[in-house]
Amino acid sequence: MNAHHPQKFAAAMLVAILICIGAVLVGPKVNAAADGTITGSVKLNGTAPHMKGIDMSKDPYCVKANANNAPKLENVVVGSGGGLENVVLYISEGLTSPTESTAVQVFNQKNCMYSPHVLAMDVGETFKVETSDNTAHNIHPNPNPMTGNIPWNQSQPPGAPPVEKSWKAPEFIEVKCNIHPWMHGWFAVVKGPYATTDADGNYTIKDVPAGNYTVTAWQEVYGKQTQKVTVAAGGSAKADFTFQAK
């Protein structure tokens, strides 16, 4: 080291540090050439199972909030043409680079039900739990601690600020409210891009980099199905799934 020129050394170090910071900032953008999509639909073959009605009489607020509709369980929701709602689609094999999601999704408690019933998200993605109800809820997801996800249980009285959380590991986590035992939903934590089917059973997984993948469709009652797809750079692959009613 040239001890006679400390200014020169400091300047060289500064340049090195700036290059490192620049690399960190620019790096993900270089990897993010991920504009391919995987689309398709998920259907249920056979008669949809009977969904029990919900007796909310424990809480008069919930009864009143649902006065104009008959609430029922949402474990299997079949739309027009046999489309299956709330199925989570994600890439279970083939992803090489980690993805970054900046969207903050909302898991709302409305009319003493969860909306959406299934919230899919990336590992580490921040999501918000909100309440639209004028009655107290508690949000109690119960993951398997062996996965690295830590269970929590938080009360949210009317008007309380949103609860912001994220999950460390991929897992399908059941969520419930102990005050209203019928309230039941899912946090579907997966690695990488994901999609949830709409009311007609259609989905689109966006931001998929080119590559060969295994796509998995997960339904809370019927379990998982997989298909292999190839996505060209900026292209679109198709994968349709059909679950068999038990």
Place this chain on the structure above:
Amino acid sequence: MAKIFAVTIIVIAILSAIPIVRHTWWLPPDVSTHGQPIDEQMSETMAEAGLSFLAAQILLAIFIWKYSKPRPGEKIKNFPGGAMGLVIAAFLLVGTEVLALGAFGAKAWASIYLTPPSPDAMPIQVQAGQFAFYFRYPGPDGKFGPLHPDLISEANENFFGLDTTHDAASKDDIVTAEMAIPVNREIHLLMHSKDLGHSFYVPELRVHQDFVPGLDLSIHFTANKIGKYEIVCTQLCGLGHYNMKAYLEVMSQEDFDSWLKRQAALQ
């Protein structure tokens, strides 16, 4: 100063007796056929305890009034027999009082809890669990199907753990979140807890019974007034204890029949 203190004690004692004598914070009106002896017992306990309280306070005030000033040359008299005599007298007085209340109270309690329900009492099962009550009606076959705790699933609303595919008796069982009963009909309530200690308290019905985990308990009662009452848990059972409640609806027989039909359609 001591005289002001003595008067204050009497004023406080009398003021605190007023709401009790006037039944300001009394139990809500009784809607059960068994509630009268309980209310009588309650009044008696309040009267005896209240009179003893007043007597003690007045005595205390008199002593303060009379003996607060030191009187030179006068010696304080001892209670005959000394401290031992005093203790024995107090022990006998209070002991007799407490024992008598206990004996009469036990009689009122036993007349409700230790008598069997009539054979045609309507059975209803109640399960307490953090933090809700669920009720089960046996359906047209009059039989409750067996419970399978491993099948309990809130996701499927199988709160009791019924196997409706294999157990014939469970197929027509009706599970509800509200307890409706016909008026003037004896109910045999079969109680069990899913997790820990809870209780079943309906003040209007004069029914208050704990759930003990692992024990199947039962109580029986008849409601004689149509109305909607609150069932609350009075054993601190966790975070949501304050919200652990359900409603009891006492209905006419016709209303009850149509309610049960509506509930059966929800299963």
